[in-house]
Structures are given as structure tokens and as C-alpha cells.
Amino acid sequence: MDFSSLLRLFLPRNCPSCRRPLGEAAGVCSSCLEGWPAQITDASMLRETRIPHLIFLGEYRGGLRRTLAAFKYAGSREVANTLAGPLAARIPGWWALESVVSVPLHPRKQRKRGFNQAEVLAREVAKARGLPFLDTLERTRNTKQQAGLHGREREQNVRAAFKVRSNLTGSVSRSVLLVDDVFTTGSTLKECEQALLEAGVKQVYFMVVAR
Template identity: 30%
Template sequence: MLINTDVNLPFSAIRLLQHGWHLLMPSACLWCSLPVQSATSQLCSACQQALPQLPYRLCHYNLLWLPQVANGLKKPAFDQLLSVSLYQQPYQHWLQQWKFFTDEAAGELLQQQFCALLAEYHSAGRNLPDAILYVPMHASRQRKRGYNQAQLLAQAAASQLKLPLLDILQKTRRLPPQVGLSRKQRQRNLRHSFSLSANISLPAHLALVDDVVTTGATANEICRLLRRHGVRQISLWTVAVTALT
């Protein structure tokens, strides 16, 4: 059960309300529909343990070292890629539910999984960026949807890692949906589609957050813009990445 935490209540009181509600009516796991064990969880313990894993200790927390991933991203303009999972079930289902059907429970689950990966990354002693930014949506599309999932993920990441969140990117052109387009079509659509706030001074290392990376065309366009403004190292952090099959 999701409890609205926007009300003016102490954090401890909100947690107490969640725990009490959980005892009365446990939430259903978002994958198997059995009761969850914790008031703040969206998955039961069995489904959490069964989630697909990526071999981060083998690839040094950079998916660009995995041929299955790297071969699908032609000439990435970013230096590092960190994703919770390949674009597969059950993440594919949750991403679509959040993105197209405003499923807040699925969105909260994905943010939890995203932050858990970042916590693991940090505890492994990996270098953190100086700040975080996110892939923007065109203003008209964001008004229609009501939110930008990349922005929500970036906010969660900034809170988790205690890093600045930069709201400096704008999408200047409204484009047709990218789903189903080839790499060249995506690249052609995205040319000159993003801009940076004027007179902005950027740090040397940034993390760019998005929900899914498919061909890398969107991230590459933004990375080229950032590098023209002096950024030297760019990490791309996403929930999922499409890999070659």
C-alpha cells in the first residue's frame, strides 16, 4: 500500500502508519501477487531474490565491457554505463506500466531497485560524479503525461548519493515517439533537439539518468552537447539497457 508522504508528518509517523497498514492489509507483490514481507517493499522476498542480475563485479561496474551490451551501442559518447537490468521481464513490464499507464507502484519499485544498485556501486568504492542530470522531455509532452520518469529517477539517485541534481537540460523540439525506429532514424530525429541553460558552468564528471537506453542515440546527442561545454567524463545510469540477442 502506498501512503502519500507529501503531507506534513514526521518521517517516523509515516513509517508507523505504513507498518500499521501493512499488518492489517499487506500489499501484494508486483510480480507474483503474494503478500510482501515489508511495508516499504513492492516485491516479496522470493521475487526479489529471483530478479535477473548483471555481472557487475566481472565488468568493473561498467556494462560497456560486456560485448552483449557494447555491440548494440555504436560509438557511445559516454564513458560508463550502469543499468539495473537488461530490457527484459519483469523490468520491461514495470517500465511500460510506469511510463504509459501511470502505475505509481511500479514507479516506486523501479526507483527502489535503481537506488539499490547505486548503493552497491557506492559501497564498492567506485568514483561518484560531481553532479547528476537527467534526459528531459519536451514541455508539452511532460504536461500531458504529468511527470518525467527520468527526472524522478534522477531525484531518487541524488537523494541516495547526496549529490547535486542539475536541472539544466531542455528539449527544444517535440519529436515523434522513438519506439521502433532504427539507429539512423533516431539520430536524425535527435539532431539539435537539446539545449543547456545559458551561462552554465559544468563540473568535470556528470551522471546522466534515463529510464532505458536502446541504441544510445539520445544519450549520445546529450553527451556531445555536454562535452562541448567542458564535461570530461560522463556516466549513463538507467533502469534498463537493450542488449543484442
């Protein structure tokens, strides 16, 4: 047992999903993680054609919602390490991914929170797949939180709110994985995808923890 594992035995930490003691486990207990098998879907608002394009773990409710809250607001980065494994393993080879990007926070919001949860997750997924992470997307406006908006309001809130810092050329931009924490209407992901395509990306696939 290494020092970090030994230390966990003496820390009063609980699984953010079921709230049972974690013991040696990190992030999320194995029982909860097994209940969220990574899925891939060909049906979402992101695509009109039925081609598998979105990977996720489960619905945004119950234990998975509590887990994301612990990650997003309490700064539990161990959660990202735990969730990235099954998500990365579900990526099909035929996607032929060449890089990973994340949905960005506005700089002001990121300074306040201290980190971007989507970026932390994306970096872990990229590491698991041996892919480069590209810190290239930028949020140009400090938009309202999508959680308090509905339908058309969400679309208007994030319209033209993202840009790529420089045109993406070369092999790393042919097929890109775009990562976020939650998918609801897809407005944010679609706007980010549009910015990537305009910058030279050929194909965008998507990954979220919950939808």
C-alpha cells in the same frame, strides 16, 4: 510499523514484475529486486574504449519491462525509490561524480504525463549518493517516441534535440551522471552527452534501469 507501512497492508497492490501481493513492501518485491543485481559494463555503443561507463539492472524484457511500464505509464513512483538503491550503490568511487542529470521530456509531454520518469529516478539516485541533481538539460523538439523507430531513424529523431539551459562551470560539472530509464541504441544518451560536453562538462557516465 509506521502509518504508511500499515496502510500498505490494506491496499490491493501487487508487484509490477511478478504480480504477487506486495504486502508491506513498496514498489517492487524483494524477490524480484534480488534477481536484478546492478551491473556495470564497459561495452556499449556509447564508448569506443573499454572503460566501465554504463550501470544498469537487466535486460528490457519480462518482469523488468513490466516494472518500467508501471513506473512510466501508471505513475508508480515507489518503483523509482526501490530501483534507485541498488543502482546508486553500484556507482564506483573512481567515477568521482559531482552531479546527476536526467534525460528530459519535452514540456508538452511532461505536462500530459505529469512527471518525467527519468528525472524522478535521477533525483532518487542523487539523494542516495548525496549529490546535487541539476535540472539543466532541455528537450528543444517534441520528438517522436524512439520505441517505434530503428537504427538510423532513432539517430535522426533526436539529433540536436537537446540543449543545456546555461553553461556548466565549477566542480559540479567535471564528472556528471546521466540517467534514463531504458537504453536501446544509445542515440538519446549520446545526444544528451554531446549537449553536456558542449556546455563545459568534462566527463559523462551513464545509468539506466534496463537495456
